[in-house]
Amino acid sequence: MFELDTLSVHAGARPDPTTGARATPIYQTTSFVFEDSDHAAALFNMERAGHVYSRLSNPTNAVLEERIAALEGGVGAISVASGQAALHLAIVTLMGAGSHIVASRALYGGSHNLLDYTLPRFGINTTFVDPGDLDAWRAAVRPETRLFFGETLGNPGNLLIDIEKVAEIAHTAGVPLMLDSTLTTPYLIRPFEHGADIVFHSATKFLQGHGVVIGGLLVDSGQFDWLGELARKNFPTLSEPYRGFHDMVFAEESSTAAFLLRCRREGLRDFGACMAAATAWQILQGIETLPVRMERHISNTRKVLDFLRSHAFVGAIHHPELPEHRDHNLAKKYFPKGASAVFAFDLKGTRAQGRAFIDNLRLFSHLANVGDARSLVIHPASTTHSRMSAEALLAAGITEGTIRLSIGLEDAKDLIEDLTRALKAAERVQQ
């Protein structure tokens, strides 16, 4: 079996069988011709595998899906319109009204919004817990709980989950653990090796890596037993006949990929949040260089961290590679190659000084994204996490002076010079 660097370049992509094209072609087509009427019927009834309609699958997307599944060590994957679409697809495949989720309180603002404000309207409620409090995860379980959910590195304070222990609590409750690994990518961690069952990515970020497309990827470990004693009752969408597909019992149809099967055959079909083939192609280009880019993201981040730690105007730095971070020991265990190029720090100043810092940066771009080749900066309290209450902000480790950086691929010396200039400008602002 090939190593990660090799899989990043090759997994899923054999030369095109028709033309011999070495790079993966963009199959810019909505539909695929059937061989005959029997072939058509067999494809529709899952008697045979193949492409029918690009909302369900497309050859370019299939390469991307195989590649991320290979990198994560999963059985397969589904490409969707965005990271949010991946989160939504997973949830609606596993549960319906009356269900409950236990989630880390340190989440990307969009995920938090979906769970806290939007899904309750559809009868799905969430209990948020401190990701590091194992007793809180355990205590939050209810009879109607169907999912544990968190981020490999909780955005933006970089709070960690002890994946192995939280997975054990989830499995005891008969539910899977799903992790958003957007900030870490399979280069830094492969959550399935630690007991997670489902992983999703906003491929918009480090996987594509250049800030040019929006996309999501949902990956299945194939390890969760949907027919287990508790799970069988918890997940009728997988363990009982589905009238929408000839009474198919997905967990009988596929022992390892039942979840993905239902995601594709129901969720993609009915909700329709598919990824365009051109988008899949662009994400593939990014993944080919993922290992070399991530190595540079991490080495640059470490140089920037060293600089910030020595600066008098900088307060707390929320990066788990630093010994003072509350999850430093967990980071050493789970992230031996480095723990993210996205982190936050607090300025020792006013809100006005914070604005002055951001406005005086020249290389860092002020925008709402992370994981770009370019270095990025944002003020979470007024943007990405603006809909969270002051209490929720505090619980997620965010203050009004918190600045989030996403360290890019520029020369670290230039980045440090840019930060030096902006910090000086901020200090000059009247307190």
Add this chain to the structure above:
Amino acid sequence: MKFTLNNASADARAYAYTGSREFNAAHRTAVFIHGAANDHSVWALQSRYFAWHGWNVLAVDLPGHGQSDGPLCTSIDALADWVAALLDAAQVETAVLIGHSMGSLTALELTARRPDLVSKLALVGSAVPMAVGDVLLDAALNDEEKARRMIVDWSLAPNSHIGNNHKVPGTWLPGSSLALMRRMAKGVLHNDLAACKAYVNGLSAAASVRCPALVLMGERDLMTAPKAALGVIAALQSVRTETISDAGHNMTLEAPDVTLAALWRFANE
């Protein structure tokens, strides 16, 4: 479909996938038997087609695998008797037997023991005798993950280690193969490999087979290389062979359409 077998304890259930179809007495029956540390799902892209094209399908989970209760059968003889008991419980009078790897040995021995039950015999990814190296057997006993990775390395053709997107969209075959073996309880893999290695009656059984037989081989199979099937091909009286190019030992997943076409032709001719 779940069965209770007469020779098993009262609460021991045997499972067979039927393609979500009810048993139809007017239809012929095809029985699919999986290999070591696998289950019925390896036949998904053949068995469902049969089930929706006029056949009764029983894609079994052997005891202690998938959804069938244990205990494990420790020999090919015991596996053959178990499948025979399942067919009797299902009131199947005669069937086409299709076995993969360990399942092919099971089908072969069952055909020798109960020729009344078998109208045709298909051996997929077979070798008789089925040599299992000590390195693999030791790994299966002492380090199952190492053994699983060896099997994936040897079972998939070189191209299958790169990608398979034009066959089963979105599926990563090395990962799927590993995941299925990981779902088995500890000890299942070693039990199965040891049963294959210990089976010595294969060529005698083959010589006694009177029904038509098909031997289906993967050109790039390193687990049961095509040359390892030459003995059984010679011993069978009414046999034809087919070789699937660019497929390894897991041809049901690596080349699902070609495998289906070969089995469909054989079962219906």
